Amino acid sequence: MTKPLNILVTGTSRGIGAAIRTALTGHNLVGxxxxxxxGEIAxxxxxxxQVTALxxxxxxxxxxxxDVVVNNAGMFEAVPIEQGDEVWLGGWERTMQVNLTxxxxxxxxxxxxxxxxxxxRIVNMASRAAYRGDSPQHWHYAASKAGMIGMTKTIARGYAAENILAFAVCPGFTMTGMAEDYVESRGGAKLLADIPLGRVAMPEEVAETVRWLAVDAPPSATGTVIDVNGASFVR
Structure with a gap:
């Protein structure tokens, strides 16, 4: 294995973040x-x-x-446009703050x-929604993840000459508790029919992609965005 790296990973308490923590076993990781x-930092x-303090x-x-920062923490909150101005804008601003700012x-x-x-190296967790959009209740989520892609590419282009590398990962539905509830609420089998692989991704699959980018991906791959969505959206 390569020399252990010092790695900060956000959002490691469950789901993809917990899988990333496991995938990076052997490195010096702070969650x-x-x-x-x-042992995680609150x-x-x-x-x-609080982000700066972290x-x-x-x-x-x-x-x-x-040596490596993995921005995985995020939120996924439905805010229908029929809700009042204050509620809808509050949801937008809250999601942008947590997911992007x-x-x-x-x-x-x-x-x-x-x-x-x-x-x-920086590895940012985006989403399939950054490219294909999301449900009418999740304008803000899709926009925050599109912003993550734009930020990642800007960092990659702006600082590659200084050996500062940036990558992004775009999962589709992933089998976390949050995704399970959402898949069921959207019709279950019908939603799965939109995924050619026939199933949602496992957290370990996303985590392995993150591990490779954080540790092994060649420097020339900087700016890369990797899809992990069972071919439900291809670019």
Whole structure:
């Protein structure tokens, strides 16, 4: 195995994040969750000050050096347009803050740090929705993930010469508790019929993609976006 890396992964308490944590066994990993548990750093991504505090806490735990940041934390909240202006806009702003702004804050801190340390890697968790859109109740979710793609490509193009690499992963439906509820609410078998593979992705499949990008992907792959959606959307 390659020399152990110092890695910060957000949203590691369950689902894809927990699988990423397992996939990166052998590296020096600091995880995060909203409440903090099992050694994870607690930070509410609705508060950018807590995101900044997360970075510095992780730096302290990892001896002042971070080699890889994986932005996995996010939320998926339905907000129908029929709801009132205040509710709908509140849902939009909350999702943008948690899914995009918090990740952007960590990306900025990572880029500044990587410049001092001679490089590093960022892996951002986007979604199939960034390209194909999502349900009418999830404008904000699709927009936040499209923003994640734009940010990732900008970082890749802007800092590759400094050995700062950026990648994104776009899962479709993944078999987490959140996805199971959503699949059932959307008709179950009918939704699965839209996936040529015939099933949703497993968290371990997404996690292995993240692991490869974080550890083994060649530098020339910077800016890459990898789909993990059973061919339900191909570009």
């Amino acid at each position: 995060h969750s909203t409440r903090g548990s099992d 930070a509410d991504f609705g508060d950018t000050d 970075w510095w806490e992780a730096m302290g735990r990892l001896g002042g050096r971070i 918090a990740s952007a804050a960590l990306c900025r801190l990572a880029v500044l740090h990587f410049r001092e340390k001679g490089g590093g």
